[in-house]
Amino acid sequence: MALAIPYGHMRTAVSGGYAARGRDGIHQLLDIETARATADTLTTLHDDLARGVGISGPAARRAIHAATQAPAFAGSIRTHRQARDILGNPALTVYDDPRSLLMCVYNRDRALCHRLDADDAPRLDRCRPSCANIARTDRHADELVQHAQMLEKQAASEAVPDPLADRLTRRADHLRGLADRHNNDRIHSQEPTA
Numbered sequence: 642m643a644l645a646i647p648y649g650h651m652r653t654a655v656s657g658g659y660a661a662r663g664r665d666g667i668h669q670l671l672d673i674e675t676a677r678a679t680a681d682t683l684t685t686l687h688d689d690l691a692r693g694v695g696i697s698g699p700a701a702r703r704a705i706h707a708a709t710q711a712p713a714f715a716g717s718i719r720t721h722r723q724a725r726d727i728l729g730n731p732a733l734t735v736y737d738d739p740r741s742l743l744m745c746v747y748n749r750d751r752a753l754c755h756r757l758d759a760d761d762a763p764r765l766d767r768c769r770p771s772c773a774n775i776a777r778t779d780r781h782a783d784e785l786v787q788h789a790q791m792l793e794k795q796a797a798s799e800a801v802p803d804p805l806a807d808r809l810t811r812r813a814d815h816l817r818g819l820a821d822r823h824n825n826d827r828i829h830s831q832e833p834t835a
């Protein structure tokens with residue numbers, strides 16, 4: 642899955658680093674790995690939603706819809722054509738981003754990260770917190786709180802200078818705010834999606 646996380650960034654990087662002949666092969670491999678990562682993300686989301694996990698964010702309902710299709714292609718992606726079919730289907734392109742602790746439910750027209758790039762792929766390394774493609778599950782909210790706790794522990798250390806401790810505390814407060822917002826706004830897949 643890690644191979645596919647900075648998908649748009651990786652495409653740009655390999656475009657600059659390989660001759661054209663080799664680049665096509667690398668891009669096909671990236672497409673297959675990205676499609677498999679997407680299938681894994683959707684399968685996990687499908688299973689989480691089925692056991693009552695909540696989801697929030699402007700793209701939450703689109704994520705729920707995408708997850709309903711996960712069983713159809715789980716474990717079946719072997720060719721570049723199969724990968725392109727998934728990556729070209731805007732109803733399926735969901736990317737987990739462990740660094741930002743969110744899911745990108747990618748819709749090019751709503752994306753805030755890549756408008757100047759030629760590739761039709763999200764730039765998770767440039768993810769913007771106000772993007773309409775963001776969704777979070779209880780899993781992400783738990784990780785936000787865990788990360789906040791770690792920062793608060795660091796800030797409390799006597800070895801940490803005050804300015805740095807303040808920054809760590811502000812960051813922890815921000816992450817806790819995101820988790821609180823998730824807990825307030827979350828919905829469940831059994832709720833009407835119309």
Ligand code: SF4
Nearest residue numbers: 745752754768769772
């Ligand atoms: S800015 Fe939007 S489209 Fe880009 S990676 Fe973040 S959620 Fe996805």
